Amino acid sequence: MKTKYIIQILLLVVVITSCSNSKKEPLDVISKEVVDHKQKLPKALENEKHWSYKGETGPEHWAEIVKDSDCGGTFQSPINIITIDAVVDKKLKPLDIRYAKETKIHEVINNGHSIQYNFEKGDYINYNKNKYVLKQIHFHESAEHTIDGIRYPIVIHMVHVSTKGEFLVVAVMAKEGENSTPFEFLESFLPIKKGEVKQVNESFDLTENLPENKSYYTYKGSLTTPPCTEGVNWFILKNPITVSLQQVLTLRDLMPIDNYRSEQPLHGRDVKIMK
Numbered sequence: 001m002k003t004k005y006i007i008q009i010l011l012l013v014v015v016i017t018s019c020s021n022s023k024k025e026p027l028d029v030i031s032k033e034v035v036d037h038k039q040k041l042p043k044a045l046e047n048e049k050h051w052s053y054k055g056e057t058g059p060e061h062w063a064e065i066v067k068d069s070d071c072g073g074t075f076q077s078p079i080n081i082i083t084i085d086a087v088v089d090k091k092l093k094p095l096d097i098r099y100a101k102e103t104k105i106h107e108v109i110n111n112g113h114s115i116q117y118n119f120e121k122g123d124y125i126n127y128n129k130n131k132y133v134l135k136q137i138h139f140h141e142s143a144e145h146t147i148d149g150i151r152y153p154i155v156i157h158m159v160h161v162s163t164k165g166e167f168l169v170v171a172v173m174a175k176e177g178e179n180s181t182p183f184e185f186l187e188s189f190l191p192i193k194k195g196e197v198k199q200v201n202e203s204f205d206l207t208e209n210l211p212e213n214k215s216y217y218t219y220k221g222s223l224t225t226p227p228c229t230e231g232v233n234w235f236i237l238k239n240p241i242t243v244s245l246q247q248v249l250t251l252r253d254l255m256p257i258d259n260y261r262s263e264q265p266l267h268g269r270d271v272k273i274m275k
């Protein structure tokens with residue numbers, strides 16, 4: 001009789017635990033907070049669902065998990081850039097980057113997929129007669145785009161959005177070497193636990209995170225995380241910046257292992273190069 005009672009209690013515990021797991025995770029609340037913030041993120045970033053970088057919720061399953069996403073689309077990112085196939089386009093101009101020293105980082109969040117710094121309005125890039133405002137930067141370890149099959153240890157994605165809700169992402173690769181002063185500043189707000197948001201409210205000059213030579217590869221792709229929205233203008237800078245091994249490790253310890261999506265088929269797209 002007593003055993004039966006214990007079994008019933010155990011069953012109840014199992015039911016309660018599985019219910020709380022299927023409930024909205026705190027992460028969803030965070031994305032909502034970010035969306036509700038003054039600098040509204042586009043609709044595409046609103047429906048953060050339960051996805052990951054491995055197993056049953058890994059990249060191969062994103063298209064099923066995140067309904068109405070572009071994850072199963074034809075023009076996805078990242079890709080492997082084959083440099084001899086890149087089309088030299090003389091009409092391409094240097095990126096018209098307008099980053100100001102005084103632009104503030106609003107907060108840093110650990111959304112369980114990456115470490116992300118949300119910026120206040122101020123920095124932008126002019127491209128194709130549109131103004132793309134910087135929203136956030138985040139990291140992948142290792143990098144997502146590869147160049148002739150070479151994968152850098154870290155990439156910084158600088159995500160910009162136009163008033164029409166179109167994306168422009170600049171990818172800056174980082175290789176291991178000397179200590180980076182801007183990284184030192186960014187990492188001074190770490191560690192940050194999964195699901196945590198820390199206020200920063202300090203200005204940060206993002207130009208310091210860019211290499212001197214800003215020549216780039218460009219093509220049309222997608223966000224590399226669900227909902228994998230297509231039509232993203234990608235600018236992958238050819239030259240990496242340098243960060244120390246310790247700086248790589250600090251970020252790596254706070255992010256899921258290998259938080260990068262693997263290479264997606266090109267499906268006839270042109271990758272252009274600005275030398």
Ligand SMILES: [Zn+2]
Pocket residue numbers: 138139140157224
């Ligand atoms: Zn990214």
